[in-house]
Amino acid sequence: MNHLSYQTLKESGYDGYLLEQAPERVLQFGEGNFLRAFVDYFIDMMNEHAGFNSKVVLVQPIATPAGGFDLAKVINDQEGLYTLYLRGFENGEKVNSKRVISCVSRCLNSYSDYDALMACADNPDLRFITCNTTEAGITYDPSCQFSETPPASYPAKLTQFLYRRFQKFGSEAGKGFIILSCELIDNNGKELEKCVLKYAEQWGLEQAFVDWIQNENIFCSTLVDRIVTGYPRAEADSLNEANGYIDQTLDTGEIFGFWVIEGPQKLKEELPFAEAGLPVLITDDHKPYKQRKVRILNGAHTSMVLGAYLAGQDIVRNCMEDEVICGFMNKAIYDEIIPTLTLPKDELTDFAHSVTERFKNPFIDHALLSISLNSTSKWKARVMPSFLGYVEKNKELPACLTASFAFYIAFYHGSRLTDEGLVGQREGNEYTIKDDRKILEFYYDHRNASNAELAHDVLSNTDFWGQDLTEVPGFEEAVVKYLNDIDANGTYEVMKKLL
Numbered sequence: 296m297n298h299l300s301y302q303t304l305k306e307s308g309y310d311g312y313l314l315e316q317a318p319e320r321v322l323q324f325g326e327g328n329f330l331r332a333f334v335d336y337f338i339d340m341m342n343e344h345a346g347f348n349s350k351v352v353l354v355q356p357i358a359t360p361a362g363g364f365d366l367a368k369v370i371n372d373q374e375g376l377y378t379l380y381l382r383g384f385e386n387g388e389k390v391n392s393k394r395v396i397s398c399v400s401r402c403l404n405s406y407s408d409y410d411a412l413m414a415c416a417d418n419p420d421l422r423f424i425t426c427n428t429t430e431a432g433i434t435y436d437p438s439c440q441f442s443e444t445p446p447a448s449y450p451a452k453l454t455q456f457l458y459r460r461f462q463k464f465g466s467e468a469g470k471g472f473i474i475l476s477c478e479l480i481d482n483n484g485k486e487l488e489k490c491v492l493k494y495a496e497q498w499g500l501e502q503a504f505v506d507w508i509q510n511e512n513i514f515c516s517t518l519v520d521r522i523v524t525g526y527p528r529a530e531a532d533s534l535n536e537a538n539g540y541i542d543q544t545l546d547t548g549e550i551f552g553f554w555v556i557e558g559p560q561k562l563k564e565e566l567p568f569a570e571a572g573l574p575v576l577i578t579d580d581h582k583p584y585k586q587r588k589v590r591i592l593n594g595a596h597t598s599m600v601l602g603a604y605l606a607g608q609d610i611v612r613n614c615m616e617d618e619v620i621c622g623f624m625n626k627a628i629y630d631e632i633i634p635t636l637t638l639p640k641d642e643l644t645d646f647a648h649s650v651t652e653r654f655k656n657p658f659i660d661h662a663l664l665s666i667s668l669n670s671t672s673k674w675k676a677r678v679m680p681s682f683l684g685y686v687e688k689n690k691e692l693p694a695c696l697t698a699s700f701a702f703y704i705a706f707y708h709g710s711r712l713t714d715e716g717l718v719g720q721r722e723g724n725e726y727t728i729k730d731d732r733k734i735l736e737f738y739y740d741h742r743n744a745s746n747a748e749l750a751h752d753v754l755s756n757t758d759f760w761g762q763d764l765t766e767v768p769g770f771e772e773a774v775v776k777y778l779n780d781i782d783a784n785g786t787y788e789v790m791k792k793l794l
Contacts, residue, residue, distance in 0.1 A: 296535065299373045299542045304395065307539050312343045313397045320349035322415055322456075324356050324426035324449060325477075326366055326402050328525035332379055332548040334425050334477065337573050339398040345567035349423075350375075350400035352415055356428050356449055358406040367402040369543045375399030377544040378534070380527070382658040383551060389657065390550045405452055409444045416459035419470070422565070424453070426487075427477040427519075435490045441498040450490030454498075457491065457512070461504050471511030473565065475556060477519045481585075484516035484557065513562070518555040518585045520592075523548040524659055551653050557581040583638050586680075590632050591643070592650050594677040596666050598695065599624040602702035604663040605721055606787035611661040615654045623790040625651070627695035635684030667706065668729050671759055674703055679760065683767070692773055694793050700770075701777030702786055704753055712739040734759070746778040 297303045301315055321338060323330060341347035353375075355367045370377070375397070382391045403412045415421060426432070428449040439446035446452060457472075464470035476483035488508075495505050524547045527534065535541050554575040556562065568575035576584070596611075602623070603614045614620045628650070633643045654661075678696055685693040709717035709728055717728040717735040728735065737756070741749050754764040754771050765771045780789050 296539060296541050299376050299378070299395075299540045301374055301376070303540050304376075309395070311395055312339075313395065314339075314342050314348070314350075315397070317342070317348045317350045317398075317400075318420040319352050319400050319415070319418060320420050321351040321398075321423045321425060322354065322421060323351050324354045324405075324424070324453070325428055326353040326355050326370065327427070328546050328548075329519075329521075329523045330425065330427050330477065331377060331396065331399075331544075332381070332523040332525075332546045333519060333521050333552060333554070334427075334475070335396055335398055336379060336381075336394070336552070337554065337568065337571075337575065339394070339396045340573055341567055341571045342398055344572065345570040347567060347571075349398065351398050351425075352400055353402040354412060355402060355404040356432070356452065359404060366544070367404050367408075370399065370402040373542065373544060375401060376542075377546055378538065378542045380534075380545070380547045381550045381552075382547065383549040383656040384652040385550050387652075391658070392550065405445050412445075413456065413459050416456050417463050419464070422473060424472045424474045425477065426453075426475070429478065433476070433478050433480060433483060433487050433490060435493050437497060439494065441494075441500075448490075450487060451494050453487070454491045454494040457508060458495075458500060458504060461507050465503065465507055468511070471507065471513075473558075473562065474512060474514045475517055476515065477517055479519075482516045484514040488514035513558055515556050515558040515562075516581055517557065518553075518581050518588065520554070520588055521548055521552040522653070522656075522659065522661075547658070549653060549656055549659065551649055555581045555584040583636075587636060587638055587643060587646055589677055590636060590681050591628055591647055592653075593673070594632055594681055595624050595628055595650055595654075597670065597673045597677045598627050598699035598702075600663045600666045601670060601706040602699065602786040602790060604667065604726075605702065605706060605781075606785065606790070607722065609663055611654050611663065611666070612656065612659070614663075615651065619787060619791045619794065621651070622794045623695060623698075626794065627693075627699065631685050631693035631696050632681045635681050635688065664726060669731070670703055670706070671730055671734050674700065675760055686767060692767075692769055697770065697773050698777050698789055698793060701750075701774050701781060701789075704749060704774070704778060705781045705786065707738045708742070709735075709738060710742055712736065746782070747775050750774045750778060 335351055338349060338351060342349060359365050377396055379394050379396050405412055432449045434448060435450060436448040439448050439451035476487050480486060491508060526545055527547045531545055534545060552574055556577045557580060558577060562577050603620050608614050628647050636643055678699060682693060682696045707728055709719040711718040712735060715727050717739055718725050719728055741752060750771055751765060757763055777789060
């Protein structure tokens, strides 16, 4: 079979949408699966349905290891084309959609193609910069120097690029960028802008450049929401056979997608998401939507999976097929989490309904043990705000969220500490608990403690929670009661009693 290319598609009689030629109007730092299944999908849809007419230049922000897989080369060999599968449940129906994405023009490596990358700043058509350089990508590293080609950190690379743009077009209004940051950190766009301004100061760049950064560029914080499962290794051969071409950059993700962009309403004039019918919201405050995602979707995961694992389940989808476990999760969401949130109730319940559909996705085997990683910090960030908000509002404990805390403690009961983690047991079989080493050592040291002693020491550990949870009226006694019930009857029976 031939490799994917425009010629291959023409020869095969492909009749789907393709955009072979268009101006390069988007620069994207990050060439990985997520951005290609999310941002680039949206751009491709805008090209087809709203006349956006834009190509994306991908940038590989790190050097390719010697002898390693050179994704940039593969992308370029395929002329930027790749096949994207979005799969799952939508409105109760099983969906498996396929689309050849044609919005990418080329991929540059910021190390081997440094000059070509910087030359993109001279392109008068370029208007948008998108990025997802992982949570560690938006960091200020003072060792980075202006003379390096390139410096190590992404914000330093971006500062160099912006300065080149300023030198070329600084006297022209409207030649700055709309920058859409997709990293999974709070206020990602604002944090990126802070780093850029620090480098401008460190490198002694002129005040006119600093003014240009702040006046001609818009750094947007965004919330991204789509599970992307990436290259389907187990299915790749059969998919290529069915397509009639070899695609080395196949990508897969769930059908659900939602993007919240914090920025001025005038962005709608330049980014026609609405005209293309896309689930993208431009708002002056993205935080309520992030809170909704973290508390409902992530909170549902964290409050349910540890108890479900101890009850004998292994993947999320099977949990949704169990009336007791799914019922426990839904009771936590609808009765205890949603009442603590600020968005309109119908928006919250619609999102909650989508969460259940997403968890039922037949194409994703989402392992409970993988979700259990770092559950201490996850419970604090995802569940504790809802728990405390419910207590403050109702002057009583939320039963399911309280039980979820007991499930967390029970899951962290281990008898052996190894380099891999703390080893626990489920029905005679071992599993590995993975978290910060000090947390695992704490639980190992408490392996022989009574439920009452353990609950007290966990709840009062301010290093874990940032506060003493024994001060929440009735919480300690309730957790001990649940732990005793788990020992006697198991987590499944505890869930069943709560329904």
